[in-house]
Amino acid sequence: xLARLADRGLPQPMLDAGFKGGGDFWEPWCVALADDEIAxxxxxxxxxxxxxxxxxxxxxxSRAQGFAAAVTAGWSSLPNLSARxxxxxxxxxxxxxxxxxxxxxxRLIGASVRIx
Numbered sequence: 851x852l853a854r855l856a857d858r859g860l861p862q863p864m865l866d867a868g869f870k871g872g873g874d875f876w877e878p879w880c881v882a883l884a885d886d887e888i889a890x891x892x893x894x895x896x897x898x899x900x901x902x903x904x905x906x907x908x909x910x911x912s913r914a915q916g917f918a919a920a921v922t923a924g925w926s927s928l929p930n931l932s933a934r935x936x937x938x939x940x941x942x943x944x945x946x947x948x949x950x951x952x953x954x955x956x957r958l959i960g961a962s963v964r965i966x
Contacts, residue, residue, distance in 0.1 A: 890917035
């Protein structure tokens with residue numbers, strides 16, 4: 851997949867989302883395809899020896915079709931993450947992301963506040 855993207859270039863929705871190349875697929879990653887195009891991608895937004903936090907991007911024409919939940923479930927089952935505590939965070943205003951968490955039965959463990 852990365853070779854294909856390097857050869858053909860990134861599709862416009864990925865560029866619009868801020869991806870610049872294959873190096874933006876932060877390992878480990880998992881993608882969902884629709885009609886041979888990337889619909890959603892899950893990647894390690896933060897990763898350490900004992901924990902990892904997922905980042906998920908679902909491209910506009912693929913939203914509200916279950917792709918975010920699929921890549922989240924796929925990412926969380928990757929063997930190299932099995933010994934880590936996994937985290938999924940979302941903004942209070944991101945209702946779509948909250949629906950993904952609810953669909954997967956993820957447990958709320960806390961809230962954060964940013965000042966400044």
